[in-house]
Amino acid sequence: MSTGHRHKPVPLTDGLSEQYWAAARDHRLLIQRCRHCGSYQFYPRLHCTTCFAPDPEWVEASGRGKLHTFSVVERSTNPEFAEDCPYVFAIVELDEGVRLATRIVATPPGRLACDAPVRVVWPEAAVGPPLPVFAVTGDGGRESGDRGTR
Ligand SMILES: [Zn+2]
Numbered sequence: 001m002s003t004g005h006r007h008k009p010v011p012l013t014d015g016l017s018e019q020y021w022a023a024a025r026d027h028r029l030l031i032q033r034c035r036h037c038g039s040y041q042f043y044p045r046l047h048c049t050t051c052f053a054p055d056p057e058w059v060e061a062s063g064r065g066k067l068h069t070f071s072v073v074e075r076s077t078n079p080e081f082a083e084d085c086p087y088v089f090a091i092v093e094l095d096e097g098v099r100l101a102t103r104i105v106a107t108p109p110g111r112l113a114c115d116a117p118v119r120v121v122w123p124e125a126a127v128g129p130p131l132p133v134f135a136v137t138g139d140g141g142r143e144s145g146d147r148g149t150r
Helices: 018-025
Strands: 030-033 057-060 064-073 087-094 099-105 117-121 133-136
Touching: 018 030, 018 057, 064 099, 064 133
Parallel strands: 099 133
Antiparallel strands: 030 057, 064 087, 064 117, 087 099, 117 133
């Protein structure tokens, strides 16, 4: 039976991600940078994944990157997401070199292409902190029917 109003799952905050979600509320995208070797990483960890130094620092990312890969979700068995279909699930590579799972908004899926330039945008969430999603910038989306041929 119905349990009443349903909403999407809300991100859970722990000691490691608390600062990330606080920044998200201010529409700032944070990633970690190693204090020892300078490597960037995402998602948050207690140590650097390159040199294993402890306690990487949070820094604000540029919010710019490129579309690494994507998939169009046509149907969802999860009722909280079914109303969003079709939507674009994507892996975006930030200019800092880290990749994150996200969505692409505002461009029809048929006009998306890998390596398209993207920037972060922050739609308000009905419940919980805003989640970073990305929009194609400039003319990075290809024209309909253009399959990369000359
Ligand atoms: Zn390091």
